Amino acid sequence: MCGIIGVIDRTKARMDGSSIKKALSLMKERGSGEGAGYVAYGIYPDYPDCYAIHVFFDNLVEPKSKVDEVLQKWGRIVHQEEIPTYEQPCLKREHIPWRYFYRPYTEFIVGSNNPAEDIIKHLVMTVNSTIQGALIFSSGINLGVFKAAGWPEEVADFYRIEDYKGYIWLAHNRYPTNTPGWWGGAHPFNLLDWAVVHNGEITSYGTNRSYVESNGYKCTMSTDTEVVAYLFDLLGRRHGLPSEMIVEALAPQFWDEIDLLPEKEQKLKRTLRLTYGPALMNGPFAIVVATSKGIVGFTDRIKLRPLVVGENGSRLYISSEEAAIRVMDPEVKSIYMPRAGEPVVGRVVQ
Amino acid sequence: MTIDANGMHYTPLNKMIRQAVASGVREIVIDNVLGQRFIANGLRSNVRITINGVPGGDLGMFMSGPECIVRGDSEHAPGNTMDNGTIVIHGSAGDAVAHSMRGGRVFVRGDIGYRGGIHMKEYDQKRPVLAVGGTTHAFLGEYMAGGIIIVLGIGHEVAVKDRGIGSGIHGGEIILRGDIEDRLLGVGARKVIFTEDDLNRLSPLITEFCERIEVDPSQFLDTNYTRIIPASSRPFAGKYTWE
Numbered sequence: 207m208c209g210i211i212g213v214i215d216r217t218k219a220r221m222d223g224s225s226i227k228k229a230l231s232l233m234k235e236r237g238s239g240e241g242a243g244y245v246a247y248g249i250y251p252d253y254p255d256c257y258a259i260h261v262f263f264d265n266l267v268e269p270k271s272k273v274d275e276v277l278q279k280w281g282r283i284v285h286q287e288e289i290p291t292y293e294q295p296c297l298k299r300e301h302i303p304w305r306y307f308y309r310p311y312t313e314f315i316v317g318s319n320n321p322a323e324d325i326i327k328h329l330v331m332t333v334n335s336t337i338q339g340a341l342i343f344s345s346g347i348n349l350g351v352f353k354a355a356g357w358p359e360e361v362a363d364f365y366r367i368e369d370y371k372g373y374i375w376l377a378h379n380r381y382p383t384n385t386p387g388w389w390g391g392a393h394p395f396n397l398l399d400w401a402v403v404h405n406g407e408i409t410s411y412g413t414n415r416s417y418v419e420s421n422g423y424k425c426t427m428s429t430d431t432e433v434v435a436y437l438f439d440l441l442g443r444r445h446g447l448p449s450e451m452i453v454e455a456l457a458p459q460f461w462d463e464i465d466l467l468p469e470k471e472q473k474l475k476r477t478l479r480l481t482y483g484p485a486l487m488n489g490p491f492a493i494v495v496a497t498s499k500g501i502v503g504f505t506d507r508i509k510l511r512p513l514v515v516g517e518n519g520s521r522l523y524i525s526s527e528e529a530a531i532r533v534m535d536p537e538v539k540s541i542y543m544p545r546a547g548e549p550v551v552g553r554v555v556q
Numbered sequence: 557m558t559i560d561a562n563g564m565h566y567t568p569l570n571k572m573i574r575q576a577v578a579s580g581v582r583e584i585v586i587d588n589v590l591g592q593r594f595i596a597n598g599l600r601s602n603v604r605i606t607i608n609g610v611p612g613g614d615l616g617m618f619m620s621g622p623e624c625i626v627r628g629d630s631e632h633a634p635g636n637t638m639d640n641g642t643i644v645i646h647g648s649a650g651d652a653v654a655h656s657m658r659g660g661r662v663f664v665r666g667d668i669g670y671r672g673g674i675h676m677k678e679y680d681q682k683r684p685v686l687a688v689g690g691t692t693h694a695f696l697g698e699y700m701a702g703g704i705i706i707v708l709g710i711g712h713e714v715a716v717k718d719r720g721i722g723s724g725i726h727g728g729e730i731i732l733r734g735d736i737e738d739r740l741l742g743v744g745a746r747k748v749i750f751t752e753d754d755l756n757r758l759s760p761l762i763t764e765f766c767e768r769i770e771v772d773p774s775q776f777l778d779t780n781y782t783r784i785i786p787a788s789s790r791p792f793a794g795k796y797t798w799e
Contacts, residue, residue: 232590232591233591235593462739463719508670508694508695508720509651509669509670509671509693509694509695512632512650512651512669514650527591527612527613527631527650528591528610528629528631528650529590529591529610529612529631530591532590532591532610533590533591541629543648543650543667543669543693545693545718546670546693546694
């Protein structure tokens with residue numbers, strides 16, 4: 207059991223983090239104080255073309271000099287600083303959160319449609335799998351993850367998330383079950399533009415992990431949600447599927463339901479299932495994924511985890527509990543429960 | 557007695573309710589409820605509790621006797637393992653409504669989520685009822701061992717359009733307004749005709765439910781229902797053991 211909530215303002219009007227902190231705190235009982243986190247899009251307008259790389263350092267000596275070295279090899283550090291944090295009575299400081307604003311040198315590699323993103327992905331995988339005492343947990347442009355092992359309110363106050371303003375926010379309150387609670391294991395999980403919050407378990411983790419690893423990803427955070435972020439990156443960024451289609455590949459309809467569809471749709475859905483068999487996710491889950499262009503929420507096909515949707519004008523909310531939406535937005539207009547496996551999409555309007 | 561629950565955690569709120577009931581209060585109104593869990597848990601009393609707002613999960617769990625009236629929606633599992641009493645929800649409710657319920661009534665005016673009435677049970681005179689005015693999602697009455705589920709489908713073309721109705725049912729009955737496609741039945745569930753005898757037996761319950769959710773009962777007092785019951789008394793006898 208975990209608690210998740212996400213919100214998008216489709217007109218890109220920015221909201222500070224105070225209301226999502228209240229919403230996540232309302233779902234306190236869905237966690238166990240061993241992990242909470244937030245991600246916001248649009249928070250670094252001063253660095254609109256830099257990758258914001260958030261790192262947990264165990265100390266600022268060896269791991270940091272190694273990260274500096276590898277980053278400088280591949281690009282230019284435009285600015286760097288410790289992420290401001292504020293001591294909380296019950297939150298033990300296990301790592302030092304640091305951020306780099308970074309521009310990779312794209313002219314050094316060939317054979318890539320998007321060299322900047324491929325370099326950043328390479329850096330994240332390299333740092334996380336080879337540099338002891340450093341973990342990159344956020345690597346997108348104009349977005350940032352803030353997470354730690356603690357209760358929702360403590361983690362929010364540790365980073366003072368009300369000081370950040372974003373047009374998309376996701377938040378997660380963790381109740382670790384299969385893997386230990388630690389800073390890197392808290393959600394959201396992020397790679398490049400993708401961020402994921404997840405309630406449940408991916409019991410097909412082994413199959414999904416082999417699939418993403420055979421495509422050049424490395425799972426280093428000892429938790430199943432990480433693989434969801436990489437699946438979205440692979441299918442969405444590299445294969446170019448729209449979010450509805452990704453959800454269809456990860457949580458497809460049952461064969462007997464596909465049999466009832468018109469022929470053309472059947473053909474598409476069969477092809478998707480056959481092509482992306484190893485990407486199919488089994489087990490109980492409710493997930494919200496964000497990119498700078500929008501958010502998508504969905505559950506497993508037999509709905510073993512809760513998900514509620516609320517709308518109010520340009521705002522779309524997706525949450526584990528209705529009350530969490532209402533505490534964020536007392537004026538919320540419509541509240542409904544999507545069907546199992548049905549993608550709920552909120553896109554930025556240009 | 558009136559309680560303002562604005563911003564209050566469920567622990568002090570439930571303590572206040574318990575103290576009030578212990579001191580003889582029989583009518584409680586709670587305003588500004590938003591997400592507080594476990595309201596009226598394990599309460600044994602004939603108190604009436606009016607909840608204005610959206611109560612959190614497990615409203616009335618293990619409760620025996622009280623009446624809870626919710627003016628709003630409800631989160632997951634209201635009536636969880638409830639023993640006796642009544643819950644009336646004037647909005648909609650989340651997943652696993654009336655989960656493992658063993659007695660009393662849960663009335664929902666709007667819709668409910670997945671797995672409504674999962675593992676409801678009955679014994680002797682205790683026969684729990686889950687009645688829904690709107691529609692339900694999949695796996696209604698999953699592993700059901702007893703009791704009655706009624707779904708009227710008000711405002712919907714069909715009462716239930718999701719799969720797995722009565723999946724694993726081995727006791728009790730599910731009564732759905734109108735006809736239901738066979739493919740929506742779960743494993744171990746069987747569809748039978750809703751007879752005049754069934755109507756006579758259930759019309760007091762249908763009338764009571766309609767009155768509680770403030771709709772006219774007369775339009776629902778006919779035999780246009782589908783009755784779903786276990787395929788046999790022990791449909792899964794051979795599932796885990798072989799004879």
